[in-house]
Amino acid sequence: MSQVPRRRGRLLLALATAGVLFITGCTASGAPVDATSYKDLPAESGTPIDGGVVTIALTPGLTPNYIYPYPPAATGGTVIGYDLMWRALYRTSLEGEPFDAATSLAEEPVISDDGHTATIALKDHSWSNGKPVTADDVVFTFDLLKAAIAESPANWAFYTPGQFPDGVTVTAADARTAVFSFEKPYNPSYLVSLLQLLYIMPSADWSIAATGGRVLDYTQPENATAIYHYLTGQSEDQSTFVTNPLWQIVNGPYQLSAFEPTTGSFSLTPNKKYSGPGDSRIERVDFKAFTSPSAVYNQFAAGELTTGRLDASFASKIGDLRKKGYNVYGAPSPARFDGLVINFDNKVDNFDKIIGQLYIRQAMQHLIDQPGYIKSRGIHSGTATANYSTGGLNSAYPPEFGEKATYPYDVKAAEKLLTDHGWKVDAEKGTTCVRPGTGDDQCGEGIPKGQKITFTIASANDPAFVGARDLAFVSQLKKVGIDAKVVTKSLNYMYENYGNSYAPDNADKWAMQDFGAFVQTSYPTSNNAFNTGGSFNLGSYSNPEADKLIEASTFGADPKALSAEVTMLSKDLPVLFFPTPDNLIVWKKDLSGPPSTFRSMLKFVYSPEQWYFTGKQK
Known part of the structure; x- marks a missing residue:
């Protein structure tokens, strides 16, 4: 397969997990479903308790096999829970806003009058090792993205020659202020959508080209390339995803605690240094891989899953799932057309x-x-x-x-x-x-x-x-x-x-x-x-x-x-x-949280740090 077709396939997968894929499914069966039966989003309810394990069904076919946030095209990589471990500058919102301000790492960009500069103030976030998230981390991430694209344009599914990050430079004005400069100004809303794809990485700990090696000046292209090769090389060893100290340094609400290379199933535990919204009452989040939509439904029917997406071919079973103690909500995926x-x-x-x-x-x-x-x-x-x-x-x-x-x-x-x-x-x-x-x-x-x-x-x-x-x-x-x-x-x-x-x-x-x-x-x-x-x-x-x-x-x-x-x-x-097609989201009635966090699952955006159980858990 040539690089460009592979890039197109990766684009569809990337859009799915960041917010862009078609539903995998079978022909619907049974009588037509009354869509009004699942259009109402349940309100937050119940008294929160601490503990419990949330088990989330991964969409069949979307099993992760990579951990570095920007996998090379040659790997065909799908990243493990990247949004939950490494947050982008701006996080997707399904509430009609350009981005979700509460869970984003930065304040809204301040655009210069001529449009050639965007000044971005970072919020007070820290890495899981206690170090602050800084503007240097933004520069580091940007420079490694450019190194990846220089290696092969196919290494970033969203890249078009002559556009971002081409003609763009990023500097740190101070510890909490990153400045983006553009040869050609971008529409501010489009810029924010691009920066929703910029997952910030820890410059103080990842700017090395060998285990135990010295810290390199990543602003030098040859050093950025060496760092990129090292990090992507480390990411190829799935057996070390949990034990490699690199991958435990996160700025999102979770850290990886278990990974099954043979299936792609994985587990996350709370990052105690995370300072975003949510109390992280859930003890652990398990993402379970499946090979077919019917296998997902069977696990819902058996009560083994806490939440996930239900294939539309099982829409006639909505009533049965509700009797088994599940909420069901459905709507079209935003920004999608067939x-x-x-x-x-x-x-x-x-x-x-x-x-x-x-x-x-x-x-x-x-x-x-x-x-x-x-x-x-x-x-x-x-x-x-x-x-x-x-x-x-x-x-x-x-x-x-x-x-x-x-x-x-x-x-x-x-x-x-x-x-x-x-x-x-x-x-x-x-x-x-x-x-x-x-x-x-x-x-x-x-x-x-x-x-x-x-x-x-x-x-x-x-x-x-x-x-x-x-x-x-x-x-x-x-x-x-x-x-x-x-x-x-x-x-x-x-x-x-x-x-x-x-x-x-x-x-x-x-x-x-x-x-x-x-x-x-x-x-x-x-x-x-x-x-x-x-x-x-x-x-x-x-x-x-x-x-x-x-x-x-x-x-x-x-x-x-x-x-x-x-x-x-x-x-x-x-x-x-x-x-x-409407996407159908299913979750147990004793799991609650802000309704927006369940709506966001329409685009594979998960926020379990804001969820909680309302009854006695095993």
Whole structure:
């Protein structure tokens, strides 16, 4: 596998664990679920007691195998509880704020008038060995990130050449003040989203290139590279994750106390020096690895799990779980949209010319029955929410049309768009261009007379609802004489072969693809995904207006820039929109804490230091 496809796969996993992955699951069974049965988030309740062990189900397939916060691409590493041991400058919030102020290491950045400087004041936090968290630690982390990228651009899944950390320098103005300087100013909100990915590491103890070695000046690139090699080398020995003193120096609420290399299960105990919110009443937190969603459900049914995510295929069991003493809460993952990716560079049967016409994409979106897919027992069985925007649902940066359908399901509207633009619609023999040309009532540039619309959709083999919705879409296309067929592929195969930005020679081998979800940071700009030449612009979408709006949302200062970008893209359809599956969070009723800490599990953000049991524990 080449480095770039591997990087794309790592991006999806990284976004999942930081806040960005599609649900792994099976086809839903049973009668459609009433979504109102799980939409209410229970209030905090009960009298806290000390002690108890919380057992959390890891999502099947997301088993950790690495401990250094920035694993090299070659390792395919998934980091153990990184957010609970090493906090970023800013922590993700699901409460409509740019970041969670209470659990972040720093105060809100102060941006200079010209946008070239961001001054960041650190809060009073300490490392588990009692040393203070300082601005030098921020500089150290940044310099090691740059060393990783210099080794290989694939070593940081969020890196795009020419963007952060390129053109950025970080200095320590004093012990508690870090100053970021930018050659090109960033939009402040976008900057905060980037700094949510900067997990701070201890400069006083980790700036060595050998065990027991002398402390090095990490601001020198050659030293930063040597330190990076040492730390990543240490992280490859899973048998020493608990015993290696390096990994016991943390600034988050927990330290690693046990790790099972064969399964990826691990345990955490409280960091007694942690000064963030929460009383850390829980004695220990066990993260348990699983190989399948059914295994997770069986453990919930047996009462062996305290909390975790329930696969939507078991939504019909919500009532049973409540009888067994569990709360269940569900909602769409924030900053997620499910899109059928369009390949604008596929020339087979003039697909590029056809799909380049906006009216064609509008007609196809009119053929996606989102409400029907949500209700369907074969697709979502009631456990999804309609979405029509690249910003996702309940976004702080909504499109101007809100959450309404820009192109609602309407077969007649789709047919009219085709006939109004020079096509003869024939559901039996296939729809044909009868008025070629570039006029308003003609088929469009490069589409010859007699042209039919035919193409292939590459569909991921997991989760199962992906294939089900693709087949449903194909059946709707046939109603207006469009001939499409679904070809099922593994996710790994699609990651390696279906992306024009990294596999351009395969552009004519796929016309559309459905790999699940786009899951983004808390600032859901489409930078890199839909700008011309973007590193993750899989289908070669290109629109000068989109480029301008993405540039403004990424580097401009207008707080409304992202909403303008989302509005334009959602109308122009660089992808076709499917419903967003709901995530289901389950936890025992005798476990409580701030409701926001359970809502944050929608994006794999855990805060057990703020939880407590309310009854007698074993």
